[in-house]
Amino acid sequence: MLRRVAFCIALLFLLAWSGYSGSMTTESAYLYPTLPEDDLFLSAPVEVREISIRLAADEELEARLVSRERVEGLLREVSREFEKLFGLRFRWQGWDRWKSPDEARSLEELAEDLDRAELKRGADILIAVTAQPDLELEYTGFSLFRVGTVVVIYTPDRYKLKKLLLHELGHVFGAVHVPSASSIMSCGGEGQTFDRDNQEIIRLGRQRHFRPFGFPFPESTRGELEKIYLGIRQRILDDKDIKKLFEARVPASRLPVQKKAICLADCSLMLAQFQLEKGEYGRAVEYCDEALVMSPGSYEALNLKAIALRRASRVDEAIQLYQRILKDRPGQVRVLYNLGIAYGRQNRLAEAEKIYLEVLAARPDFIEAHNNLGEIYLRQDRLLEAEREFQKAIELHGEFALAYANLAEVYLKQNDLTRAADCVERALALDPEMTAAYNMKGNILRQSGQLEEAINYYKKALAKNPRNEKALYNLGLAASDLKRQDEAREYFLKAIGADPLFAEAYAGLGLSYLQGKNWEEAVRNFERARELGYRSPALYVNLSFAHLARKDWKEAEKAAGEALRLQPELAVAFNNLGIALAQQNRLKEAREALSRSLELNPLDRDSVLNLAAVEYSLANDERALELFLKAVALNPQHPGNGPIYNNLAVIYYRRGQYEQSWEFCLKALQSGFRVDPNFVDELRKKIKK
Numbered sequence: 001m002l003r004r005v006a007f008c009i010a011l012l013f014l015l016a017w018s019g020y021s022g023s024m025t026t027e028s029a030y031l032y033p034t035l036p037e038d039d040l041f042l043s044a045p046v047e048v049r050e051i052s053i054r055l056a057a058d059e060e061l062e063a064r065l066v067s068r069e070r071v072e073g074l075l076r077e078v079s080r081e082f083e084k085l086f087g088l089r090f091r092w093q094g095w096d097r098w099k100s101p102d103e104a105r106s107l108e109e110l111a112e113d114l115d116r117a118e119l120k121r122g123a124d125i126l127i128a129v130t131a132q133p134d135l136e137l138e139y140t141g142f143s144l145f146r147v148g149t150v151v152v153i154y155t156p157d158r159y160k161l162k163k164l165l166l167h168e169l170g171h172v173f174g175a176v177h178v179p180s181a182s183s184i185m186s187c188g189g190e191g192q193t194f195d196r197d198n199q200e201i202i203r204l205g206r207q208r209h210f211r212p213f214g215f216p217f218p219e220s221t222r223g224e225l226e227k228i229y230l231g232i233r234q235r236i237l238d239d240k241d242i243k244k245l246f247e248a249r250v251p252a253s254r255l256p257v258q259k260k261a262i263c264l265a266d267c268s269l270m271l272a273q274f275q276l277e278k279g280e281y282g283r284a285v286e287y288c289d290e291a292l293v294m295s296p297g298s299y300e301a302l303n304l305k306a307i308a309l310r311r312a313s314r315v316d317e318a319i320q321l322y323q324r325i326l327k328d329r330p331g332q333v334r335v336l337y338n339l340g341i342a343y344g345r346q347n348r349l350a351e352a353e354k355i356y357l358e359v360l361a362a363r364p365d366f367i368e369a370h371n372n373l374g375e376i377y378l379r380q381d382r383l384l385e386a387e388r389e390f391q392k393a394i395e396l397h398g399e400f401a402l403a404y405a406n407l408a409e410v411y412l413k414q415n416d417l418t419r420a421a422d423c424v425e426r427a428l429a430l431d432p433e434m435t436a437a438y439n440m441k442g443n444i445l446r447q448s449g450q451l452e453e454a455i456n457y458y459k460k461a462l463a464k465n466p467r468n469e470k471a472l473y474n475l476g477l478a479a480s481d482l483k484r485q486d487e488a489r490e491y492f493l494k495a496i497g498a499d500p501l502f503a504e505a506y507a508g509l510g511l512s513y514l515q516g517k518n519w520e521e522a523v524r525n526f527e528r529a530r531e532l533g534y535r536s537p538a539l540y541v542n543l544s545f546a547h548l549a550r551k552d553w554k555e556a557e558k559a560a561g562e563a564l565r566l567q568p569e570l571a572v573a574f575n576n577l578g579i580a581l582a583q584q585n586r587l588k589e590a591r592e593a594l595s596r597s598l599e600l601n602p603l604d605r606d607s608v609l610n611l612a613a614v615e616y617s618l619a620n621d622e623r624a625l626e627l628f629l630k631a632v633a634l635n636p637q638h639p640g641n642g643p644i645y646n647n648l649a650v651i652y653y654r655r656g657q658y659e660q661s662w663e664f665c666l667k668a669l670q671s672g673f674r675v676d677p678n679f680v681d682e683l684r685k686k687i688k689k
């Protein structure tokens with residue numbers, strides 16, 4: 001008589017991830033040029049754009065009589081010059097008091113302090129003036145290009161101070177140092193005018209934005225600007241002193257023109273930022289290395305290089321560079337912030353969270369840090385915390401489109417498709433070029449079952465960025481939903497090609513192999529995702545499926561157990577754990593796991609059937625009978641009902657209910673299931689009697 005039963009390994013594989021919206025985090029790449037004294041310029045006007053300025057004076061400046069009045073008077077002159085040449089008019093909103101740190105010895109340190117001080121308060125540009133003594137460089141200034149912050153050392157010499165303000169405001173609109181003594185952007189301060197290249201840069205740069213996120217230059221101007229920077233770079237490299245430096249004939253530390261070389265490095269750094277925006281990460285690293293030859297140990301060059309390395313999936317190298325900077329400059333908020341991004345990239349979520357909280361403790365108004373912390377919470381399904389951080393980012397700046405795209409992900413995970421769609425539309429209205437928003441719109445359509453429409457939006461994201469790994473990954477998920485496994489596999493492989501450390505793409509690839517019944521490749525790719533730090537319950541459930549199919553019961557048990565550690569109420573993980581335990585003849589433990597699965601999902605046919613099989617093996621016929629009948633009732637037309645009919649026939653036979661046994665025996669035979677002939681013969685005899 002047939003006694004053996006088969007456990008049901010449900011082929012309802014979990015997707016590795018719900019889909020990616022795109023670049024979920026942002027990073028900080030700020031240009032820190034070191035600036036000397038300079039001269040004046042001339043050119044022609046364009047339509048006027050008014051720029052708001054906030055002024056800040058430290059306590060040393062306030063102690064100097066008429067100093068603030070002198071700065072304001074010179075700013076009026078500078079504004080007239082910029083309006084005549086570039087159509088830029090400056091309007092200042094008054095002064096704030098700034099307590100500059102007495103321990104600072106360089107303008108770079110003062111600029112970092114200003115970056116934390118939250119003094120801009122809605123203005124486009126912050127100009128801070130210090131009269132602090134004992135700084136390393138006198139009569140000079142320092143600019144944070146991307147955030148539009150300038151710090152200058154006060155001098156009562158009106159001529160020098162005016163040139164300094166002209167020079168620094170030129171940097172704010174993209175001007176860089178040039179090896180030309182006649183330019184106000186020269187390193188020695190000899191020039192009286194802006195050189196032709198920097199005039200053209202500022203004319204194009206006047207269109208820049210002053211939002212505290214995103215690259216300042218609009219895409220329409222970047223190609224022309226890059227050509228100008230490349231021309232300046234070539235003149236720098238042709239300079240005889242710089243040539244000696246690159247030929248390594250003279251160590252940089254011994255060059256009499258070392259100050260000149262450090263000054264001229266900013267052009268290479270600007271070009272590095274352009275390469276980052278274009279996705280040319282290898283070229284960005286080369287420009288950073290070029291800057292480091294001219295300015296050894298430059299923190300900004302190291303920071304930019306680390307960003308390029310991270311984006312090129314060389315995350316360990318990036319982390320080493322960030323840690324190198326932070327060892328020398330522990331308080332650099334933006335470097336800490338970028339370190340948080342790198343930890344997030346490695347799925348070191350707890351460490352990334354700690355970093356972002358430290359950043360926000362120092363800079364509560366850091367919009368992108370709120371966004372990135374929200375993204376870390378989102379990846380852990382801490383949805384209320386994620387929503388809070390995205391809302392905070394939007395509260396700080398209502399035009400931060402990425403926070404709207406990420407907020408849509410929160411609502412999508414809560415199955416609130418209406419609010420998710422509203423957020424996506426808001427993101428696209430703010431930034432029609434945002435790949436993250438197109439990805440998210442695709443995710444919303446995919447979740448609502450509109451797969452072909454979802455694919456169209458993922459392809460729109462790829463049209464914006466052909467190497468967008470998240471759009472490629474999402475296309476793989478959509479193709480997998482449509483049972484187009486070869487196509488899905490191709491997209492997952494392309495996503496891995498775009499980002500070899502993209503753990504979720506390996507999980508998706510493993511899923512495609514799992515659905516194609518290639519168990520070995522499925523396990524290999526799931527394990528690779530795990531090595532890269534991916535810790536999703538879905539990953540471990542899928543891994544348990546693969547091990548069950550390979551009949552590796554111990555590994556299946558471990559994988560299902562890990563899924564339950566991450567998500568204790570996951571019914572399918574209890575089901576797989578029950579199968580693994582039953583196959584090891586640990587039937588009472590299996591019964592407990594499968595009973596829990598059924599409690600969580602009472603209508604799951606597979607859990608019903610598997611628990612019935614365990615009760616059958618334990619000779620608990622009453623409970624087994626009840627469960628087998630329930631499994632049939634849940635899906636009377638299921639093609640796999642043959643073994644259930646057979647088991648029901650056996651149970652009824654053992655109870656002496658031969659007519660019912662014969663009824664189910666016939667159903668088993670009619671379904672094509674091979675019933676033991678000896679059992680059929682014995683049952684016929686019982687019926688005839």
